[in-house]
Amino acid sequence: ANRNNLDGYLLYLEGVVLKKLDLRSQAVTALQAAVAAVPILWAAWVELAGLANEYEALDSLQLPQHWMMNFFVAHAFVELKLSDQA
Numbered sequence: 001a002n003r004n005n006l007d008g009y010l011l012y013l014e015g016v017v018l019k020k021l022d023l024r025s026q027a028v029t030a031l032q033a034a035v036a037a038v039p040i041l042w043a044a045w046v047e048l049a050g051l052a053n054e055y056e057a058l059d060s061l062q063l064p065q066h067w068m069m070n071f072f073v074a075h076a077f078v079e080l081k082l083s084d085q086a
Contacts, residue, residue: 008038015047024051032062039066049076 006014015030028051034044045068052058058076063069 006033008034008036008041008044011037012041012044012047015044019047019051027051028061035066035068035072036064039064039068042068042071045072046075048072049079052076053080 011030011034015027015034018024018027018030028048031044031048031051034041035048038044048061049058049072052061058073058080063072
């Protein structure tokens with residue numbers, strides 16, 4: 001899909017579908033675009049956390065500088081069992 005024509009909610013939906021199809025890299029790209037377009041779309045952040053299965057993967061994500069990122073990082077660290085950092 002041409003991502004320039006999609007809003008954040010459609011990008012989120014695209015990311016969910018790509019994740020279900022096990023196209024992880026493409027799903028991450030779509031979900032990163034979704035949170036950049038609509039930073040308060042928590043569902044996109046949660047899906048993105050589910051795709052980052054290790055700390056290094058989290059660190060490589062390109063995320064918007066938004067207050068939601070603080071919640072995302074805490075959620076992701078708990079998911080990765082890195083509670084001390086959360």
